[in-house]
Amino acid sequence: MTQPQRIEADVVVVGAGLSGMIAARTVLEAGLVPVVLEADERVGGRILTEEAIAGVPLDLGAQWIGDTHHRMFALAAELGVETYPQYDVGETSYDLVGTGVLRENDFHDRFGDELVALEHVLRHLDELAAEVPPDAPWQAPHAAEWDAITAGAWYDTQGLSVVARTLLEICTVGILAVPTAEVSFLHLLFTIQTCGVTSELFAESEGGAQTTRFVGGTTEIPRRLAALIADHIVVEAPVQTIEHSPDGVVVRCRGGLVASGRHVVVAISPVLAGRIMYDPPLSGIRDQLTQRMPNGSAMKAFFVYDSPFWREDGLNGQLISDVGPARMSNDTCIPGDDHGVILLFLEGDEARTAGRLPEAERREALTAELVRHFGSRAAHPEYYVDGEWSDRQWTRGCYNANMGPHVWTKYGSALSEPIGVVHWASTDTATYWSAYMEGAVEAGERAAREVIDALLR
Ligand SMILES: Cc1cc2nc3c(=O)[nH]c(=O)nc-3n(C[C@H](O)[C@H](O)[C@H](O)COP(=O)(O)OP(=O)(O)OC[C@H]3O[C@@H](n4cnc5c(N)ncnc54)[C@H](O)[C@@H]3O)c2cc1C
CATH class of the missing domain: 3.50.50.60 (FAD/NAD(P)-binding domain)
Known part of the structure; x- marks a missing residue:
């Protein structure tokens, strides 16, 4: 070179x-x-792995592929890069609209009806997205109507409860990395259509976009x-x-x-x-x-611990919250390595605000959030790193x-x-x-x- x-x-x-x-x-x-x-x-480019601790590659950029990412599976096989499944055992921890921290089963018990209503909205989104030609979205039958409003404006008309609407916002910002108020509804439908259905976009298991990782990092x-x-x-x-x-x-x-x-x-x-x-x-x-x-705004923050202690409590390392600067997290431990690794996502407005704080302040706020969800052991990481993508001259934001x-x-x-x-x-x-x-x-x-x-x- x-x-x-x-x-x-x-x-x-x-x-x-x-x-x-x-x-x-x-x-x-x-x-x-x-x-x-x-x-x-x-x-x-947008794929970047750091390995400050030997044997613990941290993907500051792209990390997962999903079951229908056929080209990526073929490419990995051709290049001899092995894959492994994303860890997904245990309950997710929720804290939305002032409930305080709730485990997944309690959250579902409390908001079952709201979640059923949300499912209906997702199925409706799938039906509308199916009408959008991915190579020419402007030719969709209702393109002009859908392109005249934001995704957020459409969401607001669906009669969702506050908790369901909040959850939908978090999931969508997790894909687009901008608030839904900034994105055309047609663009959202296009995004869903290029991926199949909403369940593939949002799910972490059973056919979702985040089921599989690469040995050695992406x-x-x-x-x-x-x-x-x-x-x-x-x-x-x-x-x-x-x-x-x-x-x-x-x-x-x-x-x-x-x-x-x-x-x-x-x-x-x-x-x-x-x-x-x-x-x-x-x-x-x-x-x-x-x-x-x-481009959207997103950053990833990794906390590395001496063990994945949350698993002992039956938690899967995922949080969904509207309290701290991170809306979601993942257990991103490396199979065969003893460390516990939690990844927090800051997306959209959270990346724009917390992303601009001094690192120490951001880390403190994120640590507090982890302690609330996973207990006091979360306060003592062995290593921390985060990465802001709009500061990078040759990327200027992400995910896309x-x-x-x-x-x-x-x-x-x-x-x-x-x-x-x-x-x-x-x-x-x-x-x-x-x-x-x-x-x-x-x-x-x-x-x-x-x-x-x-x-x-
Ligand atoms: C934080 C983050 C998390 C992500 N998570 C996932 C995930 O889990 N799964 C997934 O599938 N995707 C994920 N993505 C998206 C994925 O990384 C991108 O879709 C993909 O890598 C884009 O590749 P690209 O070649 O299209 O663009 P890029 O990767 O942006 O490549 C463009 C290249 O062009 C270079 N360049 C820019 N300007 C110039 C210039 N003027 N002259 C010469 N070179 C230039 C850049 O340096 C860069 O190397 C994530 C992205 C980020 C940032």
Whole structure:
């Protein structure tokens, strides 16, 4: 991965996240020569694993796959990365709308009727989402109506009790990483449709999106993928300008590196793609789209203990709360290792507020929340780390890009439509599990296919 000043390739790929590397690998397999230009000093983008304690990899970025993430299972198998199931034994701990801490069974006993009503709303969401074409949401029969309101506004009309509405908000923010008041209802339905049904999105077991983890941490996937195409990756090469014409592209990086090719695949989130200078300028609709697709706000905070003590009390390490700065948690222990690991999520407004506090203050508030739910042993972690993604220059927020009202219907057609020899990848352009690693792979394959079709067919 040395940095020459001029590179000739068939296909220039911007970004060595999963999507860009899959695009590069796919065109390479078709007999074309790619070069991937990566701004950061590492590959992997929104996948980042830290291992401060030997044998305890902590996924500060992507962590899980689910049963219908077929491309990711195949990729892991191909790369020799083993998987294991997410721990899910015991009760979840709840504290919503002033009840105080309640164990799952007590919570269900107390709010059974409200939860049944919530189930009905989720089934209704599934029915509406089924009407949304994932490759053209603006063509849904009620697209204009659904794109005119926010997901939150729709939720508010469903007659849910306060506890059910709060739970629905927490689950949805857990997916979108922004409050539902900021997201178009059509965008929510699109998100559900690309994943199947709400139960796949929200559940941690039985077919949900968070059932399976990677041995060694998720970073094993980009690390091993990068090794397969190492001769074609240049790191510390932030792309600044893309000159494009029917004859090809010239891509200029900060630091002077210039790569030329016949096509370019831009495999970064839309908002970052909009910060590159294109010559000639792209269409107004494309630029206006990238002005309107902000990334969400989320951070993960890990507490590592000498043992998973909560399991002794019949708890599964999950909390759902509207009290402290974290709305949810997970038991993310490593099989075969004695440590206990709890992961807390700060998403949407919580990431925006607590995420900006000094780390010590944030850690203190999170510790207090863990003590309330899991007892006094939670006060003494052996290790703590958290990670804020909007501070990262080459990510600027996560988990993905969202659309507010009117964006899909007025600008959405410009999301993945190639402009001449310029193609778009990244999970944010996917039609299957958009926002997830699975979507990153799908989008990378799709963009590579466009290039292969143009150059070889
Ligand atoms: C905290 C967190 C938790 C997540 N949890 C999960 C999960 O459990 N399961 C799941 O499936 N998904 C999860 N995701 C989402 C998942 O990480 C992404 O869907 C996926 O990694 C996106 O890959 P990508 O290649 O599309 O984009 P990215 O990973 O963003 O890759 C883009 C790359 O382009 C680079 N880049 C940016 N600008 C430039 C430029 N100008 N020039 C050159 N290079 C540039 C970046 O450095 C980056 O390497 C999570 C994400 C985060 C952040």
